[in-house]
Amino acid sequence: MTAPSFPTSAEQSPPQLPPLFAGYRPPSDTFDEAMTPSGQPRAEWKKLLEQLEMLGEGQLRKRWQQAQAQIDRDGVTYNPHDDDGLVSRPWTLDAIPMVLAEAEWSGLEQRLEQRARVLEALLTDLFGEQRVLKEKILPPHLLYGHPAWYPSYQNLNEAGQRYLSYSVTDLARAPDGQWWATGDRTRSPFGLGYVLENRIVTSRMLAPVFRSLPVQRLAGFYGTLKEQLRQLAPRFRDNPRIVLWTKGPQSRGYFEDSYLARYLGYTLAEGDDLAVRNQRVQLLTLGGLLPVEVLLRRVDDDDCDSVELNGKSAIGISALLDVVRSGRVAVANAVGSRLVESPAFLPFLPAVSRFLLGEELQVPSVATWWCGDSSACSHVLNNLDRMMVRSAFRMDNVRPVVGRTLSDKQRGDLAARIREAPESFVGQEILSRSTTPVLTEAGVVPWYVGLRSFLVATEDGFQALPGGLARVSADSDSLNFTMTDGERSQDVWVVSQTPVAHVSLLETPSTLIAPRRSGSELPSRVADNFFWLGRYSERSSQTARLLRTLFASLESEDMDGPENTPLLRVLAKKGQIDPDHLDPKGGHTTADIITALPVSALDPKRAQSLLSSVNNTVRTAIRVRDRISRDMWRAIDRLNEQFLQAARVGDPRSVDMMVLLENALSDLSGLMGLVAEGMTRTLGWHFYHLGCRVERCSQTTTILDCFFGAHRSDDPDTLEALLTTTDSLMTYRNRYLATFQIPVVLDLLMTDITNPRSITYQLLRISEHLAVMPGNESQALLSPEQKLAMALTSAVRLSDIYELSQLDRSGHRPGLKKLLTRLENKLPKLSDAVSSRFLIHAGLPRHFGSSAEATRGQYGES
């Protein structure tokens, strides 16, 4: 896609509109990023402001809308809560970037670099020599009383190994123009993916401006990060296997994890994909175990190893720490590094810097008092109105309390809580932040800004990302909580005096990479998810088609047609409606059914309802999001959106089911088309199709059984409905026109090798997919799942459609029933055989002593 160009003079905004910045009035008591106190634009902003004025408000808004639409299309979201990911908020980016002059930035960068060195030196000392404790620079409480400290963190790293590969310092600018650190992040800083997305979108939105200004590029930073991680590898430094270890799709950071994994070119893996075997961390793939050299860790420190750390955690790699200790894997950032981001450390950093580095701390922290010190505590209690009180040690899900917003009673309660456990709290001075221009409904207005700066380790120190992530809000207090608080984000432009050099992450390393055909380095879990994505998307689409056929029939002139009953039987068999709707004595009228259907189709509690199948499709797609194309993701997202909208209607009976079904079918077939055309024929693709084929085979079997298993179903309306719901009506009409006969219907749906919906067709494709699976491709003998598939194929192909169609005296078709029953019994076995052969490497790990009697027995009593 090329960037949109700016309008020609003829298109320019009408002159009668007031200039964009005419009403921009920053508060007098803060520093404004764009304007001097006398109302003149700062030098580094001049060019941007001129160009924005030239563009005019109308154009700027239009481009901004397009940019937001692009963010939506790219699916840039974040989970405000750790949930199942179905509801996530889009990332919001402002139309105006924040500008910093290179001269100012390079000074700040050096000072930030020093702060990162201080934090790393502190970690190295705390977990090693502990000189800061011995010399009483730091109260021992901050280490040993830290609720997240584990004895295993001590001396975990080899001497000299890096603790921080990257870190974050959050900044606020005081009225005098000085930058203050409000906090640091040393675990796995959030935001590097969003920074990148902000830059991509903003530079396109304001392409000519961006081109005309020498804005410092970001790619070099990410290149350094890759280089740094490569250097950490204990072996194979030329091309080590580096894995981005994510908490998983339920986590807040998952979008960014998958975004970064893709950008940096690392495999995205969850704890389940990784295991310690043979004293190394291994990636569990279809092709077997592959040793991992470096883990770029996004999980919490105490979740890393359930043997030595938090035993309750299920997302860790059991026995990881032993592998770390023996130097057979590198973890970035080092396990335990999170400790020093706790606010309780802030008051001590200047002394730590002097003691460990012999340097004055150059980016000062916002004045912070740790209440574990009694004089600091009384200072906080006496000045609650000027303070923000936050947890001294915990960073997550604990909102700071702003003293001046409290009622008298609340203030009393807070003071009592502080007195009860003073060491758990810090008081922090509330800083008056700087403001920067933001485009709102009311025009361009000054909002408060917080700047998140990113540092990456270099050989002898750190290097900053030029600029960072700006968060803006009309309310200064909301910038004090988490990264995702604040109303919007902004790209940050560090404007150089001289043209900037082009850097791309795609620069080739020293050695040439041999072409590969993406073989078996697919984590088993990912293959499993592709398999289920295939199954769920096929199930959704079959269910939607069935419902569409049924609604069309129920809403037709002849609403009580004979075809309704077998269609309802299919739904009842799958637990999608209550079986009493089928009972002729149940007294259910067609009208009853029409009202009941949408309710059950959109019932999330029914395992096989349309909504459940769609939700499962979306959930599974989220799990492989880093491996599917953007277009595929958009199709999934649209599908999800349709059903979220339907849910917003509230009462399912008010949902226009036909529209919903049509849209769902079109999104699903779009998805399948994209898979067919857009996805490389990797194992992931094979597993997706394997899932589709197994599901379609089983769906068609169920449908046939419900139509013919114990019923004649030989009237034209019923047969037509059968062909419609199996998407084979057109083929039938082409061949046999309007005459409906059971043997040829059975041929088309069961034995025809040219109909992509027939059972034989599915079974043949299943055998083909199985033949290329790892281990099968070179085997002379057939594997168990191949034998199963072949036996079923033969059974169906060797059957005689005329015999199958024969009715016995009681009006049943015993031959057909027998064959369908065999399929119904064997298909789940086939699916299980595939799972156990390729997909399930591991069950759930269990803990020794997890049951009461076991531990008591072990522990004994006296």
Added chain:
Amino acid sequence: MNYKITHTTNYRYSTPVSVCHNMVVLTPRPTDYLTVSSHRLSIRPIPISTEKRRDTFGNLLTRFSLEEHHSKLTITATSRVSVLPRDLPAAEATPTCDVVRAGIADASDPNWLAVVPFVFDSPRIQRSSVFADFAAPVVQGSRSVLTALTDLTRLIYTEFKYDKNATRVDTPTESAFENRHGVCQDFAHIAVACLRSLKMPARYVSGYLRTIPPPGKERLVGADQSHAWVSVWCGPGLRWVDFDPTNNCVCGTDHVPIAVGRDYSDVVPIKGVFLGGGEPELTVSVDVAPEERPAESFSKDDA
């Protein structure tokens, strides 16, 4: 007093276990009052890897992994140790609780850095006024530390009911405290919580207790027990002194410590994860056999 201690743990699985990663703390750490003349940790099947290390508190940990299918796991720790008697001064002659506390708080005690990890909260111990209020009448700042601790030991012994069915290994200290019942682990935790709530450094000890057969009866082999008690910092002169609230005594030569930690979670005898296994069946036997004279001093490990 010399002992040969055999601690055998047996897991039998109804379906095979494919992988297990374990950490065991079964090796006694030598101290001023404990000599370890031999120790052998035998693991069957033989692990693919075994790593031994000393943790930050000085305990001897063993990490091992099995990566072949097995239906049975046997861990046997055999130790020959000598426990020396401690000559404690008259209780009244020991420093006051205030003096002991101050030595750590202001770092004037030369050992403060090694002791200070045991004054804060830990995974199983949350200091609170509930514990402080319970112990404050006996652990007064002006009382000599041994007097105070002897009284606290007795207080727990008399106020709490020994009931091996009342609590589980993961019962919170608070709940055992509130219900006034539990086993040695609970009583040790309660003692630690009370002392730390009063700013006294205290740690949890896991070990063994020699059982003395009733008069005229033979000692039953393998019927001894794992045990737990509390160890309290009593100033640079006395250092750590161990008390057994379950048996209302100062620990002597009947007590054989293995490891010390902030609480049970630091010194779990066997922990780890395994895959598969169906219904595991566990049997444990501990044998603390008194021996006439110390075995010759040598050390051999096969694990």
